[in-house]
Amino acid sequence: MTPAETATALAADPRFTGLLEAARALQPRTVALRRQLHKHPELGLRVPRSQAAVLHALEGLDLHVTKGESCDSVVAVLNGARPGPTVLLRGDMDALPVPEESGLAFASEEAGRMHACGHDTHTAMLASAARLLHSRRDALAGRVIFMFQPGEEGQHGARHMIEEGVLSAGGRPVERALALHITATATSGVVTCRPGPIMASADAWTVKVTGRGGHGAMPFHAIDPVPAAAAMVGALQTMVTRRFSVFDPAVLTVGRITAGTTSNVIPETAELEGTLRTLSQGVREQALAEIPKVCEYIGAAHGCATSFEVTTGYPPTRNDEAVAGRVLELAGAVLGTRFGPVMPDPLMAAEDFSYIAQKVPATLAFLGACPPGIEPDEAPPNHSNRVHFDESAFANGVAMYSAFALDTLR
Incomplete structure (x- = not known):
């Protein structure tokens, strides 16, 4: 009928x-x-x-x-x-x-x-x-x-x-x-x-980027985590568009990026916090595996260490x-x-x-x-x-x- x-x-x-x-x-x-x-x-x-x-x-x-x-x-x-x-x-x-x-x-x-x-x-x-x-x-x-x-x-x-x-x-x-x-x-x-x-899955994740603090006028004496964290934002967005099918999508948003205390100090750490949304469990698991790898390698290229935490949602x-x-x-x-x-x-x-x-x-x-x-x-x-x-x-x-x-x- x-x-x-x-x-x-x-x-x-x-x-x-x-x-x-x-x-x-x-x-x-x-x-x-x-x-x-x-x-x-x-x-x-x-x-x-x-x-x-x-x-x-x-x-x-x-x-x-x-x-x-x-x-x-x-x-x-x-x-x-x-x-x-x-x-x-x-x-x-x-x-x-x-x-x-x-x-x-x-x-x-x-x-x-x-x-x-x-x-x-x-x-x-x-x-x-x-x-x-x-x-x-x-x-x-x-x-x-x-x-x-x-x-x-x-x-x-x-x-x-x-x-x-x-x-x-x-x-x-x-x-x-x-x-x-x-x-x-x-x-x-x-x-x-x-x-x-x-409706999608929802996981929250945090990446901590650790360098070495120093004077803002002499960045060559420090290891600045800020440009490393900034590079991670773009690399993560590219990762989503290059690694996942548009017909089984992932949405990755960096909702918070924090670092430093004042204008003339290079901080020791920077932090990214975001959310990941997917419509399938397979894409969810793959994306959660890819995010820390992208951040680790970007951090290494800048001389920084990274650590990753995920809070599993629905x-x-x-x-x-x-x-x-x-x-x-x-x-x-x-x-x-x-x-x-x-x-x-x-x-x-x-x-x-x-x-x-x-x-x-x-x-x-x-x-x-x-x-x-x-x-x-x-x-x-x-x-x-x-x-x-x-x-x-x-x-x-x-x-x-x-x-x-x-x-x-x-």
């Missing part, structure tokens, strides 16, 4: 009848929880106030709920009316160390903290999806794991939850998983994703082709045919849902929430201190989470 025919057939499925309307009926709950979380953002793996808010939102539902030990996670399991597979739905809870300047009436009340990436919206939508699916549990053959995760912003929260058993929390291994990620720079309500790589996020295709079909069926476009290109930002996608067939999809009256390419983006998400898009997210579970647990 064509995509339009598939969407039409799915739209006629009685399991999806009234699904979007049910999500809209839950909108007051969704918005209230989102705003509560937004006022009180928390960072990292320890988010006790957010955890308590989630637990309160799930009260009264027939769920098996557990709290994390290594982090303030919440895992809630909904059992359907009949045996079947297990599906996982993820929402993250942590915020960013960003002072909020959005001007919202419910702006952050915590100094220097803000839900600038929309994790408050993910949590609220997932809690409402739990309530919606609970009301339709007679249609479920299997179980749903609702994964409320802290520590997505660099603290490997998903890995902590995997180690604590989230993928087997329902008593049977997860067979499919979905995470939605809101974005202010896409049309409100539109759900989009793509098969294959959708692996690439790769969507399962079948699951991604089904998500797009469901978006067309439940939200309307204009709501399920294929995302043309991956993003070079990173996501720790990648750990889930390494273990089970999974898809990360984006939900547009550009505020009304603003063009998507002009809206303050995620991680901006002024980002603002259109709350009317939340019902589409709740419906998509629910449709994915209902479809998988037929």
Whole structure:
């Protein structure tokens, strides 16, 4: 069938009848929880106030709920009316160390903290999806794991939850998983994703260049690490363009270069710090091997020693082709045919849902929430201190989470 025919057939499925309307009926709950979380953002793996808010939102539902030990996670399991597979739905809870300047009436009340990436919206939508699916549990053959995760912003929260058993929390291994990620720079309500790589790995690296300090007027009596470090910047950019295919790219950025204390002193050391982003594990490993070699040889040519450190971040996020295709079909069926476009290109930002996608067939999809009256390419983006998400898009997210579970647990 064509995509339009598939969407039409799915739209006629009685399991999806009234699904979007049910999500809209839950909108007051969704918005209230989102705003509560937004006022009180928390960072990292320890988010006790957010955890308590989630637990309160799930009260009264027939769920098996557990709290994390290594982090303030919440895992809630909904059992359907009949045996079947297990599906996982993820929402993250942590915020960013960003002072909020959005001007919202419910702006952050915590100094220097803000839900600038929309994790408050993910949590609220997932809690409402739990309530919606609970009301339709007679249609479920299997179980749903609702994964409320802290520590997505660099603290490997998903890995902590995997180690604590989230993928087997329902008593049977997860067979499919979905995470939605809101974005202010896409049309409100539109759900989009793509098969294959959708987000990049993220590793931070530091190179220290050591020479011999001296007087700025007599560089021949010193070994200057500054020109060596400067040469490394250009050589690293050339390395990326010459050693890696444009069809399996690497992005290398030197974000910081520091040396010296004053104008007439040649320092003993200089330091480079940067990030590496790739869409495949092979390119990631090769690039991390090449960076120290390039710096070592450039340093040696200048008479300097070098040392290299890497802080390993998230692996690439790769969507399962079948699951991604089904998500797009469901978006067309439940939200309307204009709501399920294929995302043309991956993003070079990173996501720790990648750990889930390494273990089970999974898809990360984006939900547009550009505020009304603003063009998507002009809206303050995620991680901006002024980002603002259109709350009317939340019902589409709740419906998509629910449709994915209902479809998988037929």
